[in-house]
Amino acid sequence: MSKIPFAHTPENVFRLVGRKTIAFFEDVGGLAVMIKEMLWGLPKAVTRFHLIIEQMHAMGVNSLPLVALVSIFTGAVTAVQAVYQISDYVPIRYLGTMVGKAVMIELAPVLTALVVAGRVGAGIAAELGTMKVTEQIDALQTLALDPVEYLVTPRFIAGVLMLPILTVFADAIAVAGGMGISAATLHVPPHTFINGMRSFFKSMDLFSGLFKAFVFGGIISIIGCYQGFKTYGGAEGVGRSTTKAVVLASVLILISDYIVATILFG
Amino acid sequence: MIEIKNVFKSFGGNQVLRGVDLTIKKGETMVILGRSGCGKSVMLKLIMGLLRPDSGQIFVNGDEITLFKDSQFNKLRQKFGMLFQAAALFDSMTVDGNVGLALREHTNLSEKEIEKKVAAKLKLVGLSGVEQMKPAELSGGMKKRVGLARAIAMDPEYVLYDEPTTGLDPIMSDVINELIVCLRNTLSITSIAVTHDIVSAYKIADRIAMLYEGKIIFVGTPEEVKRTDNPVVRQFVEGSSQGPIETL
């Protein structure tokens, strides 16, 4: 290996590109295999109801305060900026329409998912990563238990169930935040705000957001588990996996947000 | 019966096993000796299918497990118990959860029967009243013994012990040695024990194998080990820094 900084000979560049490409396809393959095994584990998971409940609690209930905090400010800032953006050419009674749609379709599901990816996705990767490096996953196998079935499937189920539920809360709290700030500082009374929301409401607004949340929940769990299982190299490795899980889940949330939006609204 | 035939295993450029041959007969306790880092734990993991050999064959009861797909191992593993070197307890579960996990997952026993069974296994390893503790609250030696209780919870036919007495006080070591002997005598369990503890090896072994430089260089009864003139084995059991084994 060359010791001169930036001394990327063509060979080194090719090697780097090659290595990254192989690693990418290894990850895609590994993820696909894990998802397949996880889905096979679904029937069995019903008999391990307590594991699902445990994970739902960790993901959902414990994330609620953070999601609530983020949602309140999301709603408030949406209202303030909507007024700034539209007040010249849209009647103010449509403020509720704008805030409601922005929150339900896009902001609540995506921001909730990003917050949960940071909190829960990291937690999953750290927990499973620690189990991997301390041989607990090997131990699970020696007891004739399938680690994917036992660890991944309950987390996946909890993820796809809890994210939509959290998003419903986020919707409600963000709308309340927007409504509150409108009444307090923007001279839009609550009944005007609500009327604005109701007059153009489509159930598609709500359900598209919840469908997104369902997809995001799956992504957070699967990526967290995958990075956890891939961990090697002690505490340092656990740290590396945790970071990767959060970054990768966040990127995939934004990409899949675009894809789902294109499918549903395009 | 477990047969290991010409097994090779390397990690990157590190050739750990270089043609291991060893047969463990039904009902016997085989002790594997060898220096730290020579691949003893790797051997046990190969037998459990946790690692796959690069080449060579492993047979358990005549089945060539080296040909198994990952999904085929679970049936076999129900007949096995393994004690990990660092215990590898599930730290999100209590002691009861650890020892009783396989019972809860693979049997239809009632909760009451499982609790009774867990308490009985814990008693065998000299523990009582620790069921509700988490692994983080246990001492190193206690973890080891809980790991042992977990390994034998399902009354396996085969038990693999990775350093069962390391980290235990001399009295507790002897309790565990007695337990291993007793399991063999009463339940005719077939076992492989990795240990650095020569006293324990003499006590529990039917036969002793020495793993050195990636190969099994010696197999014999404890008597044969005591009488051998193989210089590597002599140096190892005498614990001498002088001899053919390089210390660097």
Ligand SMILES: Nc1ncnc2c1ncn2[C@@H]1O[C@H](COP(=O)(O)OP(=O)(O)OP(=O)(O)O)[C@@H](O)[C@H]1O
């Ligand atoms: N998963 C792994 N990845 C890379 N190398 C490994 C792995 N497991 C073991 N090794 C290497 O294999 C060699 C043998 O390891 P092993 O744990 O079997 O030693 P051991 O004989 O059990 O030693 P000790 O008595 O200290 O426990 C070591 O050099 C170790 O670095």
Ligand SMILES: [Mg+2]
């Ligand atoms: Mg070892």
